[in-house]
């Protein structure tokens with residue numbers, strides 16, 4: 001194909017651009033933030049929150065950008081191995097998974113490396129501007145309308161330029177307006193599923209010394225013993241990141257959402273597991289506490305549309321944006337990019353409706369959505385929708401979570417699903433369920 005246009009130059013857009021670079025002579029990545037000046041901007045304010053990269057996401061980055069890990073480590077990221085990555089449930093440290101590896105850095109750091117690698121591709125170029133609509137010929141999307149970066153929102157006018165494309169990729173994140181653009185052009189918008197969770201996030205950075213040798217990532221969550229409520233220990237996490245810093249996040253629901261007051265943030269850290277208490281007591285906070293509110297998980301199901309134009313796909317949060325406490329978003333974007341690669345390599349013509357892509361991508365979205373929403377329904381304030389068989393799934397999930405604290409095989413299987421290396425259905429294997437049933441906590 002001659003040209004691919006990617007709308008949104010954040011994580012999902014950059015990965016999609018990498019995939020398109022193998023199939024298009026010219027790939028343009030449009031973003032309303034000037035991403036040449038750094039991986040921050042009002043278009044994706046959540047970038048400042050702690051982002052964990054799951055091991056499948058890390059593997060995908062290394063697959064598309066060989067040497068990515070080495071480059072990241074050389075510039076200050078850390079690689080947590082086995083016991084350096086610690087998970088706590090109800091205040092109890094889970095048994096380690098020796099083969100676990102997690103790359104630890106801030107999201108802007110990872111995204112800057114990614115952008116550098118993508119923009120170094122000879123046929124990829126950035127364009128600073130705001131996409132405002134789609135052009136089509138009644139069968140396929142033929143291009144996009146772009147406004148100058150500071151142009152006022154509104155209907156097309158002289159300040160809009162038009163960019164033709166054989167394939168347009170929507171990577172505009174969870175507030176993508178693709179649905180209304182499709183409707184404006186006479187197509188249907190994809191149906192949206194939602195789950196209201198009312199989550200609050202707060203992240204702060206701390207100067208890192210040698211106060212926690214052997215710890216790269218520590219994560220604490222309430223579990224079944226406390227009905228998933230923060231009674232025994234605060235939910236939170238820390239990660240050693242570039243620049244000799246700790247990134248610390250607190251996350252909680254409804255009125256218990258963390259705020260931006262530094263003293264209260266420190267007080268909550270002191271009610272969390274030992275690593276967070278140590279950082280609160282020994283390290284200096286750098287800068288402000290940044291908060292973010294995430295009201296609902298949402299997914300758009302393109303596979304349910306009977307009429308859909310050719311020349312168009314969607315990736316990343318614009319397809320599915322799930323509760324971030326499970327850390328799946330970046331990995332989901334990477335897996336969708338892989339689905340796009342399989343679709344394009346299968347010889348599918350970019351001008352035909354990309355049903356094969358959306359079907360493939362749905363498999364990974366279903367997996368992420370079911371992991372996150374099944375867990376979220378354990379929160380008393382989350383009132384549905386309940387999937388079929390929820391009670392049984394929840395009963396089995398509680399037992400699995402409890403057994404995973406002490407049993408290494410069970411925890412390995414659990415972590416494989418959590419890190420998106422394995423499908424959630426692997427947790428229903430009879431051999432694993434027997435192990436779960438036979439696991440007793442040590443006396």
Ligand SMILES: Cc1cc2nc3c(=O)[nH]c(=O)nc-3n(C[C@H](O)[C@H](O)[C@H](O)COP(=O)(O)OP(=O)(O)OC[C@H]3O[C@@H](n4cnc5c(N)ncnc54)[C@H](O)[C@@H]3O)c2cc1C
Nearest residue numbers: 008010011012032043051052131173316317324327329330
């Ligand atoms: C608080 C929080 C914490 C999270 N923690 C994690 C985590 O630990 N691990 C993890 O994997 N995921 C995490 N996520 C999810 C992750 O941030 C998202 O999945 C990820 O950002 C999706 O990337 P994206 O490229 O699809 O969208 P975004 O990152 O939202 O980027 C969308 C881009 O599109 C641009 N854009 C929007 N509209 C237009 C337009 N009209 N024209 C041009 N450009 C446009 C924006 O400027 C932006 O750059 C977290 C999310 C939140 C909210």
